[in-house]
Amino acid sequence: MRDSKPPSVEHVVQMRHIYKSFGTVQALSDVHFELRRGEILSLLGENGSGKTTLMNTLAGIYFPDAGEIIVNGNPVAICKPKDAFDLKIGMVHQHFKLVDVFSATENIVLGLPGGRTINRRALSKHVQEIAEQYGFEIDPDKKIYDMSVSEKQTVEIIKALYRGADILILDEPTAVLTPQETDKLFDIMRAMKKNNKSIILITHKLNEVLAVSDRVTVLRKGEYIDTVITKDATIQSLTDMMVGRPVSLAIDRPAAEEIKPILSIEALTALNPDGARALDDVTFKAYGGEILGVAGISGSGQRELCEAIAGLYPVIGGAILYRNEVNGQEVDENLVGLNPNEIVRKGVALAFVPEDRLGMGLVPSLDMVDNIMLKSYRKNKGIFVDRKSPRQIAERLVEELMIVTPDVFTPVRKLSGGNVQKVLVGREIDAAPHLLMVAYPVRGLDINSSHTIYHLLNQQKMKGVAVIFVGEDLDVLMEISDRLLVMSDGRVTGIVDPRVTSKQDIGLLMLGQSRHQEKGADAV
Amino acid sequence: MTKSAINEHTSPAEQLALTVEPPSCPIPKEPLIRMTKRGSISTAQKVFVYVVSFLSALLVGAFMLLAIGKNPLLAYRDMVVGSFGSSIYLGETIRLAIPLLIAGVAVGFAFKMKFWNIGAEGQILAGGIFCSYLVIHSINNGNYWGKVPLHLVMIILAMAGGALFGFLPAYFKTKWGTNETLFTLMLNYIAIQYVIYLQSLRSWQHPQSTFPKILDFAGPTDNRIMLPRLFGVHIGWVFALAIAITAYFYLTKTKHGYEIAVVGDSLNTARYAGMNTRWIQIRTLLISGAICGFAGYLQVAGANHTLTETTAGGIGFTAITVAWLSKLNPFIMIPISVFIAMLQKGSLFIQMTMGIPASAAELLTGLILFFMLGSEFFIQYRLVFRGTHRAPVRELKEEAGV
Numbered sequence: 048m049r050d051s052k053p054p055s056v057e058h059v060v061q062m063r064h065i066y067k068s069f070g071t072v073q074a075l076s077d078v079h080f081e082l083r084r085g086e087i088l089s090l091l092g093e094n095g096s097g098k099t100t101l102m103n104t105l106a107g108i109y110f111p112d113a114g115e116i117i118v119n120g121n122p123v124a125i126c127k128p129k130d131a132f133d134l135k136i137g138m139v140h141q142h143f144k145l146v147d148v149f150s151a152t153e154n155i156v157l158g159l160p161g162g163r164t165i166n167r168r169a170l171s172k173h174v175q176e177i178a179e180q181y182g183f184e185i186d187p188d189k190k191i192y193d194m195s196v197s198e199k200q201t202v203e204i205i206k207a208l209y210r211g212a213d214i215l216i217l218d219e220p221t222a223v224l225t226p227q228e229t230d231k232l233f234d235i236m237r238a239m240k241k242n243n244k245s246i247i248l249i250t251h252k253l254n255e256v257l258a259v260s261d262r263v264t265v266l267r268k269g270e271y272i273d274t275v276i277t278k279d280a281t282i283q284s285l286t287d288m289m290v291g292r293p294v295s296l297a298i299d300r301p302a303a304e305e306i307k308p309i310l311s312i313e314a315l316t317a318l319n320p321d322g323a324r325a326l327d328d329v330t331f332k333a334y335g336g337e338i339l340g341v342a343g344i345s346g347s348g349q350r351e352l353c354e355a356i357a358g359l360y361p362v363i364g365g366a367i368l369y370r371n372e373v374n375g376q377e378v379d380e381n382l383v384g385l386n387p388n389e390i391v392r393k394g395v396a397l398a399f400v401p402e403d404r405l406g407m408g409l410v411p412s413l414d415m416v417d418n419i420m421l422k423s424y425r426k427n428k429g430i431f432v433d434r435k436s437p438r439q440i441a442e443r444l445v446e447e448l449m450i451v452t453p454d455v456f457t458p459v460r461k462l463s464g465g466n467v468q469k470v471l472v473g474r475e476i477d478a479a480p481h482l483l484m485v486a487y488p489v490r491g492l493d494i495n496s497s498h499t500i501y502h503l504l505n506q507q508k509m510k511g512v513a514v515i516f517v518g519e520d521l522d523v524l525m526e527i528s529d530r531l532l533v534m535s536d537g538r539v540t541g542i543v544d545p546r547v548t549s550k551q552d553i554g555l556l557m558l559g560q561s562r563h564q565e566k567g568a569d570a571v
Numbered sequence: 572m573t574k575s576a577i578n579e580h581t582s583p584a585e586q587l588a589l590t591v592e593p594p595s596c597p598i599p600k601e602p603l604i605r606m607t608k609r610g611s612i613s614t615a616q617k618v619f620v621y622v623v624s625f626l627s628a629l630l631v632g633a634f635m636l637l638a639i640g641k642n643p644l645l646a647y648r649d650m651v652v653g654s655f656g657s658s659i660y661l662g663e664t665i666r667l668a669i670p671l672l673i674a675g676v677a678v679g680f681a682f683k684m685k686f687w688n689i690g691a692e693g694q695i696l697a698g699g700i701f702c703s704y705l706v707i708h709s710i711n712n713g714n715y716w717g718k719v720p721l722h723l724v725m726i727i728l729a730m731a732g733g734a735l736f737g738f739l740p741a742y743f744k745t746k747w748g749t750n751e752t753l754f755t756l757m758l759n760y761i762a763i764q765y766v767i768y769l770q771s772l773r774s775w776q777h778p779q780s781t782f783p784k785i786l787d788f789a790g791p792t793d794n795r796i797m798l799p800r801l802f803g804v805h806i807g808w809v810f811a812l813a814i815a816i817t818a819y820f821y822l823t824k825t826k827h828g829y830e831i832a833v834v835g836d837s838l839n840t841a842r843y844a845g846m847n848t849r850w851i852q853i854r855t856l857l858i859s860g861a862i863c864g865f866a867g868y869l870q871v872a873g874a875n876h877t878l879t880e881t882t883a884g885g886i887g888f889t890a891i892t893v894a895w896l897s898k899l900n901p902f903i904m905i906p907i908s909v910f911i912a913m914l915q916k917g918s919l920f921i922q923m924t925m926g927i928p929a930s931a932a933e934l935l936t937g938l939i940l941f942f943m944l945g946s947e948f949f950i951q952y953r954l955v956f957r958g959t960h961r962a963p964v965r966e967l968k969e970e971a972g973v
Contacts, residue, residue: 068607110605112955359842388845397843407839413832421833421844430825 058117059084059214059245060105060136065114067100074100075111078271080264082214087236087246089256089277092266093289093493098249099141101266102216106138107131118214137207138216143199145191152187155206177208181238182231196223196344197232204235215239216247221255222519225344226554233259251289253282254522267291290494298501298526301509303336308370309482309513310356311379315365317355325351327537329365333513335481338504340528340545341517344557348537349517353484356515357397358387369393369482391422396480398472398488408471411460415441415452418459419474444473448499465496472500476507483507486517501527521550535559606952620949628942632935639931646921653920654913660920662803666874668912669807670695670866670886675893675904676818677862681737683822683899684835684855690740690755692887694733694860696762696880698867700769701732703878706788706796706871707775718795726868733864734857736762741856745849759887766880789876798873805873814862818901831855863887889915892940914939 062080066073075097082088092098103109105116107128116123118134125131131138145154152171171187178185183201191199200220207215217236221229236246236259248260256263256277263280265272265288272288287293310333319325326348333339341349354360356367368379371393382390398408409418420437427433441455448469452462459467472488485504489497504527508514518524524531525545533541533556540556633643654664674691681688702725709716716724740754769775770783777786788796798805822828830851834841841848870882893911897903918932 112607357843358845386845387843391845407837407843410833410836410840412836417829417832420829421840424826424829430827432824432826432829 057083059119061117062101062105063115063117065101065104065116066112067097067104067109068112074269075104076269078114078266078269080271081274082245082247083262084245085240085243086261087240087248087259089260089263090247090249090266091251091253091256091263091285091289093251095268095493096266096289097269098251098266099218100269102138102218102247102249105131106136106216132210132212135211135213136216137210137212137214139200139203139207139218139220141218141222143203145199145202147192148190150188150190151185151194151202151205154191154202155187155209159210174205174209177205181208181235181242183235196346197225197228200224200232208239212244214245214247216249218249219251220248221250221252223345225557226521226550227558229255252520253285256280256285257282265289286494294494296494298498298523299505300338300527300529301505303509303511305511306334306336307511309333309335310370310515311366311368312356313366313368315352315355315362315367317351317360317362319351324537325360326355326362329534329537329539331532331539331542333482333515335511335513336508337529338508338514338516338527340524340531341515341534342521342524342531342553342557343534345519347534347557349486349534351537352534353397353486353515353517356382356390356482356484357395358382358385358390359397369395371481388425391478394479394481395484396475396478396482397484398475398486409459409467412458414458415445415450415455415470418470419444419477421474422478440474440477444470444477448473448503465492468492468500469496472503476503480512482513482515484515484517487519488516489523490519497523521553525550525553533557603956605955607955612950617950620946621943624942624946624949625939628939631942632938635931635934635938636927639927641925641927646925646927649921649924650913650917653924654916658803660916664909664912664916665804665808667915668908669804669811669873670870671890671893671911672811672904672908673814673866673869674863674886674890675897675908676815676901677859677866678887678890679894679897679899679901679904680818680822680831680855680859680862682894684831684852686741686744686835686852686856687752688737688740688755688856688859689752689891690736690758690887691863691866691890692883692885693755693759693762694736694863695867695870695883695887696759696766697732697736697860698729698864699732699871699878699882700762700765700867701864702726702729702868702871703769703785703788704728707785710786710788711774716795721795722798722872725872726865729864729868729871730861731864733867734861737856737858737860737863738853741853745852762883763880766878766882769878770880785878787877788871796872796876798869805869807869807873810865810869812905814865815901815905818862822901827851827854892944896940896943911936911940 058081060080060082062078065075065078065080067075078097078101080090080101090098090102100109104111105125107125107130110124110126116125118136123130123134125134125136146157149157152167152174155174156165156170167188174185174187177183178187178201183205185198185201185205189198191202194202200223204215204217220232224232233255236248239246248255250256257280260277262274263277263285264274265285267289275284275288282296283293286296312329312331312333315326315329316324317326329348329352331339341352343349351360355362362383365383367382369382370377371380372378373380380393382393382395410421416434416438419441420432420434423437424432438455444450445452445455450462450466450469450473452466459470462470468488468490472485475483475485483504485500488500488504492500501523504514504516516524516528525548528545531543531545531548531553532539533543533553535557536559538559540559541553543553543556545553629643629647636643636646653660655661674695677694678688678691705716705721705725705728709721736758739758740749740751743749743754744751770785775785776783780786798807800806801809822831830841830846833844833846834848834851838848841851866886867882870886871878875882889911893904893908896911897907914936918927918929918936921927922929922932
């Protein structure tokens with residue numbers, strides 16, 4: 048590179064003019080990045096802005112198409128993860144890379160050179176020392192499969208430290224943590240900083256940025272925007288940088304005129320494939336004209352709950368009573384035991400956005416038209432499918448929801464995440480349901496698309512639909528929900544009024560500290 | 572990295588490493604070759620990749636032929652002449668292509684659903700066995716069947732046999748999650764061994780023969796078993812074309828075809844849409860097996876007029892190649908099956924005319940298929956060599972003031 052500035056010793060990492068493309072997608076375009084010794088730097092950007100891609104080039108997962116990387120003043124090429132280790136760069140990925148049947152210590156030393164024998168006790172002691180130094184809580188001999196998500200994360204961080212990492216990259220570490228666990232992690236990060244480690248925190252949560260970091264680097268759509276000192280920034284200023292124009296961050300919570308009971312779940316119990324209780328005595332009501340938020344650490348039974356209501360998950364006990372109109376009379380029908388098709392016809396819609404986005408609800412390699420008709424293709428008579436009306440619906444959805452696609456005949460896997468989710472949620476809403484369940488509908492969406500979805504949900508609510516919204520961002524859930532149901536380990540640990548409940552209290556419920564039903568919260 | 576980086580927390584090993592000498596950084600060099608994913612590819616580029624890989628296969632094959640002292644150009648010319656050069660050769664080639672096309676369509680059904688049915692071989696034989704039963708029964712009981720009813724019942728039996736062999740793996744997979752690849756593979760051996768057993772049965776042999784071989788159904792006085800011919804080839808080719816075209820519409824226009832596509836792409840989504848995924852899988856395999864069984868009937872009635880353990884003769888496996896080279900599109904399977912039949916017929920021909928050993932001819936066929944399938948990689952990815960990547964577009968941006 049014929050570039051100007053001499054490498055600075057103050058910076059442990061400098062990345063200049065980094066380019067990386069995947070096919071036609073330009074993931075990074077002329078990105079700059081600098082990390083100083085002993086600082087916590089937030090790398091901020093919406094999903095798809097290239098944060099993780101940039102860090103993956105630093106950790107040796109990807110090789111950039113162009114650009115230079117300078118570590119400790121020396122230009123380097125990081126071709127594989129081992130090169131990154133040798134440069135004392137450690138990355139904790141969003142999806143942990145641990146061997147389930149091994150203990151913490153075994154995972155930590157995995158792949159490191161050593162003698163022919165393993166002295167587990169000495170290694171465990173060393174791991175324990177590192178843990179104490181920074182304030183981690185860890186049992187070195189515990190197996191990974193016995194660990195909670197936060198414990199697994201601890202193992203990943205210690206693994207990086209054990210390998211002598213001076214530069215630590217944490218990719219969205221708080222996505223899986225409760226507020227309490229997040230605070231603890233931030234304390235640890237501050238302790239590491241005191242120890243002269245440099246930390247990069249990848250995140251899209253602004254309050255975290257303000258809470259813990261010294262500086263913020265903002266990326267938008269694969270381009271470098273700016274780096275600012277955290278204490279000079281505000282949530283609004285950072286959002287504007289992230290999105291590229293001033294945006295309103297408020298989420299509406301309009302009040303519906305009429306609230307009527309739609310769904311009543313009573314003592315619902317279900318087993319997971321291992322025989323443990325995926326749902327344990329779950330009881331709650333959902334009303335038309337309100338949004339019932341469902342909060343909880345991921346894997347607390349939210350998925351099973353939605354699937355059980357939709358008839359996709361076998362239940363062993365309890366009732367799902369659905370208020371339906373039959374011959375002009377309102378009756379409570381038990382949905383337990385009905386097949387998914389029958390439940391759909393009664394007006395129950397489920398829009399589930401799984402972690403991989405396309406795993407359930409959409410058929411990735413089929414086009415929008417074929418995906419729109421997924422639940423309705425049986426309606427017409429005869430052996431042939433009718434693609435005419437789904438095509439009209441698809442074209443209308445493209446227009447109404449501003450779905451970006453070359454045409455309605457493009458396979459949905461070629462659409463970007465936000466547009467895929469609009470197709471899914473749009474289809475479910477188009478079926479005019481009485482009960483709409485959405486799980487993680489804004490997963491991975493940028494702020495604009497997220498707000499489009501929130502708006503759609505509010506519209507449904509105002510039309511008298513009972514909306515159940517399973518989410519992961521507690522702040523959003525607290526803003527949009529009329530009531531908030533908290534799950535932990537398959538149980539309902541509380542149903543609270545988010546207007547009068549603190550985030551800390553909800554965090555405790557998420558951790559399983561059940562409290563007795565609050566008066567005034569469960570009653571509508 | 573300086574000595575000041577050492578503090579009380581540095582482990583002994585690290586201290587050693589730091590005090591002895593600063594760690595040398597890797598030389599800043601990018602990897603020699605790396606792959607990157609292509610975005611989209613134009614039709615012209617695709618055709619170019621296919622043509623280049625086909626020519627490469629011929630080139631590598633040419634070296635092989637030169638190594639055994641044969642003239643590659645003559646060999647290639649003879650392959651074409653031997654398969655298309657006269658109406659008799661052409662007829663032979665078509666005769667080879669018929670079962671390939673039908674079986675290709677059949678396995679294509681299953682593959683579309685990501686059901687790895689490699690048991691076409693067994694399903695073809697099952698069809699052959701079932702319809703041969705009828706013929707043997709008819710012959711042993713005084714030939715009381717007329718030609719048309721004989722063939723109609725043969726077709727029904729053959730399709731039932733193939734369907735049974737398709738049903739078994741589907742039932743076990745959907746019920747107990749057995750591996751369909753192993754299951755269908757094993758069924759192939761069962762079918763082959765069963766034919767070998769039938770060959771040793773007295774009642775299935777020619778009355779005057781003691782050789783373990785099933786008798787020729789078309790005796791000098793009995794031509795009921797022979798299928799009529801159209802343009803010099805048994806009428807099976809009309810059926811084959813009809814099956815391919817019907818299959819195309821079945822897959823793209825019917826509800827069943829839609830269900831197959833959804834189940835194949837995402838079983839979870841199919842369940843979520845309220846589809847009976849178990850029945851869809853079983854139904855599709857019944858159809859896939861029945862089509863193979865029909866191919867077995869054509870082999871018995873149209874091509875061989877008898878049943879041997881080579882009645883399927885690898886057709887079931889070659890059909891997999893046909894299906895994949897055609898990207899599971901039944902229309903494209905029509906030319907592809909003719910092309911593969913041409914390779915087979917052509918390599919037989921050069922064995923005769925040029926004395927090229929059978930193994931070399933098969934190697935040549937394998938090479939061409941290998942290159943054609945390998946070209947998929949270059950459709951998906953392109954290679955980037957060190958120092959050749961495109962110049963970034965920075966200059967333009969700077970001009971624009973970004």
